[in-house]
Amino acid sequence: MTLRWRRLGLTLLSLFLISLTIVTQAAGAIGWADLLLRGLQIYQIANISTRDEIALGQQIDREIRAQVQISRNAAAINLVQTIGKELVPVSDRPDLPYTFQVVEDKAINAFATMGGFVYINTGTIAAADNRAQLASVIAHEMGHISGRHSLEQMRQAAIAQGIASLVGADRDRLVQIGTNIALTLPNSREAEFDADRRGLFNLVRAGYAPQAMPQFMQKLASTSGEVPTFLSTHPNVTDRINYLNNLIQENNLQGSKGLDDSTYQQTWQNSQPRERQRGSTLRRMQN
Ligand SMILES: [Zn+2]
Secondary structure, eight states, X not given: OHHHHHHHHHHHHHXXXXXXXXXXXXXXXXXXXXXXXXXXBGGGGGGOOHHHHHHHHHHHHHHHHXXXXXXXXXXXXXXXXHHHHHHGGGSSXXXXXXEEEEEOOSSOOEEEETTTEEEEEHHHHHHOSSXXXXXXXXXXXXXXXXXXXXXXXXXXXXXXXXXXXXXXXXXHHHHHHHHHHHHTOOOOHHHHHHHHHXXXXXXXXXXXXXTHHHHHHHHHHHHSSSOXXXXXXXXXXXXXXXXXXXXXXXXXXXXXXXXXXXXXXXXXXXXXXXHHHHHHHHHXXXX
16 A cells, blocks of 8 residues: 555655656756757667658758858859759658758868758859759768767767766767767768768769769869868778779769759859959848
C-alpha cells in the first residue's frame, strides 16, 4: 500500500516536472523538436532523427549567417539555387529541406552543415568554367550532408570537450562547435572521399557531365597560386582526381549537361562588372 502511494507520488512529481519543462521551453521559444533532444546522450548524436538534425542545423545556420557575408547578387543566388533544385530530387536524401546560400567571398570555398544547408562562395562561382563544374561543388557539399559527416565530427568534438548531453547550455556549445566545423574544421579523409562519391553520382543522376568534378579540381590545383581551402583538406588532390576518374570509368558514368563554358561565363560575368561599374547607385537600388 505504502509502496503504491509512493509510486503514485513519483509519477505525479515527474508529470509535474515534465509540464514545467515544457512551459519553460515554450517561454524560451525553442521548437518542440528540441524537446526530443532533451536527455539524449552525446554519443547518440550521430543517430538523431532527421527532424532533430534539421532543428540543430537551423540553429547552426543562424550562427553561420551572423559570421559570413551572405550575398545579394541575384544572378549568383539564382544560379546556385537553380542547380540545387536540379540536384535535390535525385540526391541521396531528397526528403531534406535544402537551403542554398551564396557567400560574398573571393576565396574559392564551399561548405555545408547538417539538415540541408549549403554555402557557396562567389569566388567558387567565378572560378568555375561552366555550370557542371559549379554543380560538382554543390553536389559534393550535399554529399557531406547526406553522409551526416558534420554530425559525426560534432560527436567527436563534443566528446573531446567533455560535453555529456544535448541539454541546455551544452546545446549552445554544440551550435558553436557545429559552426566551427562548417566554417573552419577540415573534414576527414574518409568524409571527403564519401562526399566526392555521393556528389559524383548525384551529378550524373541530374544529367550533368561527371568529368566536370575531377576537371574542376584539376583546374583549381594547377591554376591558383596556392591550393584553395576547398581542396586543402586531407586527401591530396591527385588522389581525389584518380578516385573520381576510376569511379567514372568503372561505373561507365555518362552525362553531358552543363559543359557550355560561354553561356555560363556570360551569365556570371554579366552580373558582375555592371554592378562594379555603376557602383554605389546600382547597389543602393538593389538594397
Ligand atoms: Zn568536402
